[in-house]
Amino acid sequence: MFIEPSIGKSKSKDRKGHIEVICGSMFSGKTEELIRRLNRALIARQKVEIFKPTIDKRYHEFDVVSHNENAIRSTPVNFAEDIILLAGDCDVVGIDEVQFFDNRIVHVATVLANSGKRVILAGLDMDFEGRPFEPMPQLLAIAEYVTKVHAICMKCGNLASYSFRLTSTKEKVLLGEKDSYEARCRNCFFEDR
Ligand SMILES: Nc1ncnc2c1ncn2[C@@H]1O[C@H](COP(=O)(O)OP(=O)(O)O)[C@@H](O)[C@H]1O
Ligand SMILES: Cc1cn([C@H]2C[C@H](O)[C@@H](COP(=O)(O)O)O2)c(=O)[nH]c1=O
Ligand SMILES: [Zn+2]
Numbered sequence: 046m047f048i049e050p051s052i053g054k055s056k057s058k059d060r061k062g063h064i065e066v067i068c069g070s071m072f073s074g075k076t077e078e079l080i081r082r083l084n085r086a087l088i089a090r091q092k093v094e095i096f097k098p099t100i101d102k103r104y105h106e107f108d109v110v111s112h113n114e115n116a117i118r119s120t121p122v123n124f125a126e127d128i129i130l131l132a133g134d135c136d137v138v139g140i141d142e143v144q145f146f147d148n149r150i151v152h153v154a155t156v157l158a159n160s161g162k163r164v165i166l167a168g169l170d171m172d173f174e175g176r177p178f179e180p181m182p183q184l185l186a187i188a189e190y191v192t193k194v195h196a197i198c199m200k201c202g203n204l205a206s207y208s209f210r211l212t213s214t215k216e217k218v219l220l221g222e223k224d225s226y227e228a229r230c231r232n233c234f235f236e237d238r
Contacts, residue, residue, distance in 0.1 A: 047082070047192050052089045054136075062162040064154050066184050068170035069194040071208040072228045076111035076141055078194060079167040083117055083139045086163070091136040095119040096128050098145040101220070109141045112222070125150040132157060143168035144178040145218070151183045172217055173210035173226070175234060196228030207234035 050063070065082070067075045086093050097109055099121040108116040119139075122128055125146045132138050138157050143150060143166045150166075157164045170185070170193070172178045185191055198205040205228035212225055219225060 047078070047190070049082070049085070050190070052086065052091070054091075060161060062158040062160070062164060063189040064158045064184070064187060065163070065165045065190040065192070066181075066188040067165070067167040067192045067194060068181060068185065070171065070196050070206050070228050071169065071226050072112055072196040073194040073205070074111075074196070075167040075169075075194055076109060077113060077115055078192065079139055079141055079165060080109065080111060080115050080117050082165055083137065086137045091163075092134065093137045093139065094132050094135040095139040095141070096122050096131070097141045099123050100145050100218070101142045109139075125153045128153055129156055132162065135162065137163045137165065139165045139167075141167050143184065144181055146180065148180045148183065150180050151187065154184060155187060169208065171207060173208055173219075175207055175238075198230035198233050199227040200229060200233035203230040203232075205230050207231065209234055209237070 067078050069075055083093050083095060095109060095117055097119050107118060109119045110116045120131055126149060154164050154166060166184055168181055169178045170181050196205040207229045208226050209229040210226055
């Protein structure tokens with residue numbers, strides 16, 4: 046389990062923050078882990094701001110919601126840059142579904158961390174074809190802390206790292222749930238492709 050390197054108020058005014066990334070397939074627990082870290086920051090009396098891309102309205106317009114129906118209030122944003130202004134003087138910034146932002150999120154995460162904030166990003170590391178989902182590779186490279194979580198393969202019960210698309214749609218972005226995707230291990234993912 047991830048243990049925060051530091052969670053309370055920093056003593057030094059000019060101290061920089063850091064970047065944490067939570068990645069994995071669909072259903073692997075990324076959102077639950079993000080919510081867990083943000084709730085602990087709130088318990089530590091940290092000022093927390095949470096964002097998600099406007100595109101992700103699957104469960105709720107404003108809440109970040111896990112497949113398990115854990116939820117936390119968030120601000121939907123159209124562009125990564127909006128987050129810099131909206132984050133204000135908070136201590137911790139959480140961002141879910143980070144794969145839906147363009148590469149400018151890399152600069153935004155850097156600016157936020159350099160201004161002293163703890164930045165926690167959660168998102169898919171691979172798309173439905175098993176290819177790296179931009180901008181996640183860049184975010185993984187610049188993060189101080191990376192956590193890869195795993196789902197359970199829906200075919201064989203092993204650990205799953207892939208999101209298998211159940212429909213024939215080839216567009217990279219296709220919002221969906223269990224109707225359109227299932228978690229698969231490497232064997233079961235490539236067996237049916
Ligand atoms: N194949 C699966 N493997 C693991 N958990 C699953 C699976 N299918 C559904 N779940 C549920 O999804 C929850 C994780 O949801 P969530 O945090 O939203 O994942 P993610 O953000 O990675 O898609 C699990 O706690 C479990 O209740
Ligand atoms: C693999 C893959 C997924 N998506 C979409 C499907 C869901 O709406 C989100 C992922 O949500 P989760 O919180 O990680 O379960 O992304 C997509 O658009 N393209 C893909 O290749
Ligand atoms: Zn499998």
